[in-house]
Amino acid sequence: MDSISSGLLDAFALILTLDSDLVEIVLLSLRVTVTAVAIAALIGLPFGAWLVVNRFRFRRYTISVLNALMGLPPVVVGLFVYLMLSRSGPFGVLGLLFTPTAMIIAQVIIVMPLIASIAHQTIRDLWAEYHDLLISLNASRAQRIKVLLWDGRRALITAVLAGFGRAIGEVGAIMIVGGNIDHSTRVLTTSIALETSKGNFAFAMGLGIILITLAIAVNLAIHSISRTERASTW
Amino acid sequence: MVASARILPLELTGVVARAFGKQLLGPVDLTIGATGLTVVMGPNGAGKTTLLRVMHGLRRISAGTVVWSVDEAVARRKQAFVFQSPIMMRRRVIDSIAFPLILHGVDKRSAKQQAKDWAIRVGLGHVLHDWAPMISGGEKQKLAVARALICEPEILFLDEPCANLDGRSTREIETVLKQAELAGIRIIMATHNLGQARRLASDVIFVHGGKILETTPADTFFDTPRTPQAKAFIQGDIVE
Numbered sequence: 001m002d003s004i005s006s007g008l009l010d011a012f013a014l015i016l017t018l019d020s021d022l023v024e025i026v027l028l029s030l031r032v033t034v035t036a037v038a039i040a041a042l043i044g045l046p047f048g049a050w051l052v053v054n055r056f057r058f059r060r061y062t063i064s065v066l067n068a069l070m071g072l073p074p075v076v077v078g079l080f081v082y083l084m085l086s087r088s089g090p091f092g093v094l095g096l097l098f099t100p101t102a103m104i105i106a107q108v109i110i111v112m113p114l115i116a117s118i119a120h121q122t123i124r125d126l127w128a129e130y131h132d133l134l135i136s137l138n139a140s141r142a143q144r145i146k147v148l149l150w151d152g153r154r155a156l157i158t159a160v161l162a163g164f165g166r167a168i169g170e171v172g173a174i175m176i177v178g179g180n181i182d183h184s185t186r187v188l189t190t191s192i193a194l195e196t197s198k199g200n201f202a203f204a205m206g207l208g209i210i211l212i213t214l215a216i217a218v219n220l221a222i223h224s225i226s227r228t229e230r231a232s233t234w
Numbered sequence: 235m236v237a238s239a240r241i242l243p244l245e246l247t248g249v250v251a252r253a254f255g256k257q258l259l260g261p262v263d264l265t266i267g268a269t270g271l272t273v274v275m276g277p278n279g280a281g282k283t284t285l286l287r288v289m290h291g292l293r294r295i296s297a298g299t300v301v302w303s304v305d306e307a308v309a310r311r312k313q314a315f316v317f318q319s320p321i322m323m324r325r326r327v328i329d330s331i332a333f334p335l336i337l338h339g340v341d342k343r344s345a346k347q348q349a350k351d352w353a354i355r356v357g358l359g360h361v362l363h364d365w366a367p368m369i370s371g372g373e374k375q376k377l378a379v380a381r382a383l384i385c386e387p388e389i390l391f392l393d394e395p396c397a398n399l400d401g402r403s404t405r406e407i408e409t410v411l412k413q414a415e416l417a418g419i420r421i422i423m424a425t426h427n428l429g430q431a432r433r434l435a436s437d438v439i440f441v442h443g444g445k446i447l448e449t450t451p452a453d454t455f456f457d458t459p460r461t462p463q464a465k466a467f468i469q470g471d472i473v474e
Contacts, residue, residue, distance in 0.1 A: 126324075133321040135292060137334050138310045147337075151324040 010202030011209055026210055029187040032100050033167045036107030041160050044112045048119030049145040052127045069113035078176030081106045098179040106173040111163040118159035126152045157226050161219055168215055241302045241309040241388050242268040242420055249298035251284050259284045259444045271415045273431040274424040276441035277473045282424035285441060286391045290315050314382035316392040320374040322367040327358055330366040330377055334385045352380040356410050372403030379410055392423040408434060440464045
């Protein structure tokens with residue numbers, strides 16, 4: 001109990017003094033996560049909408065696989081990306097292994113199916129509402145996707161935030177492809193794992209508090225900017 | 235108001251529409267000429283909506299042909315449809331009315347100006363910047379009519395546009411429809427409101443059991459209906 005309370009006190013001290021190591025780790029975490037989520041959203045949101053407005057032979061199976069990929073094990077993704085980027089792998093020449101870029105690639109693979117799947121479910125409901133109107137107005141497939149994404153944008157924030165939540169808390173894949181190298185690829189989650197294993201609970205606790213605070217703050221900020229949960233808006 | 239390349243007449247030949255093994259409509263043979271306001275009448279479940287959706291191309295047909303006087307792609311661009319339950323986009327009223335123009339490549343500023351003019355014409359000037367799904371039922375239907383008319387269609391389909399509306403809203407929509415007809419827009423409207431049909435119709439298509447029983451000028455239909463079903467419908471009896 002004493003170690004927890006003293007750990008918490010030390011954690012707050014680190015946060016309040018803006019410890020340089022802590023700040024570096026937080027900034028790298030945000031950089032990797034925000035970049036990965038942005039890329040995953042750019043791919044996942046239109047793909048989710050595309051699945052809604054298109055009818056093709058293996059559509060149901062594609063949706064089932066996409067839903068299944070929401071639970072993709074991060075360590076397996078990490079292993080896959082590691083093999084792809086390692087010196088003997090097909091993309092080894094790029095020299096991306098153990099860099100933030102490799103961590104972003106792994107996170108995109110983990111987060112994209114989650115965003116696409118939630119987007120698909122959200123847009124499916126909107127498509128049921130808009131279907132007759134858009135067909136009647138002779139909207140092209142691209143126009144339908146654009147309209148559905150725009151009009152469903154507030155509901156789609158949930159998909160992006162779910163992706164952010166998964167990415168910011170992810171440890172397995174980025175540990176494998178990033179290597180948790182100090183001042184290079186060390187992020188909040190990998191640091192917590194390392195500091196805990198070293199018995200440095202104060203620093204681990206400080207990182208943990210920041211991780212949770214960040215996740216909540218980003219959610220609140222996005223809800224506030226997008227004005228969801230207010231009267232007369234969607 | 236209407237562009238020169240006419241898409242009418244519309245010819246339906248041997249049209250049949252089925253769903254889940256059940257025949258909903260047909261066989262239907264029908265010609266829709268270039269002028270007038272045709273009211274499609276009949277009891278609930280008669281096939282009025284199906285007939286309108288088949289003509290507009292919203293419902294696939296199981297047999298027969300639906301032929302416009304021009305290429306189908308051209309014809310699609312010159313039609314508009316107002317649904318019984320107006321589809322409200324999650325946008326402001328002005329943006330909802332401007333939507334079809336923007337979709338078809340009209341400059342945003344010009345589209346919004348035209349939308350504003352149409353909103354005022356149909357009596358929506360006071361809710362121009364309100365969220366479309368938040369306005370009243372009558373206002374939603376007026377919005378749907380304005381959104382349909384803004385592209386200056388050659389033919390306008392309306393599926394019970396005044397169902398569940400009060401007298402005032404009904405009158406306002408009827409006024410807009412009369413103006414549209416005077417401007418040369420061909421109107422095909424489904425309703426089972428006899429009063430509205432008498433006020434607006436130049437001719438009537440009477441549908442029952444998925445089949446067209448009468449296609450006749452409105453006066454003839456109301457004064458001397460040919461079929462017992464039409465007679466019963468006009469008298470307010472149960473149509474068997």
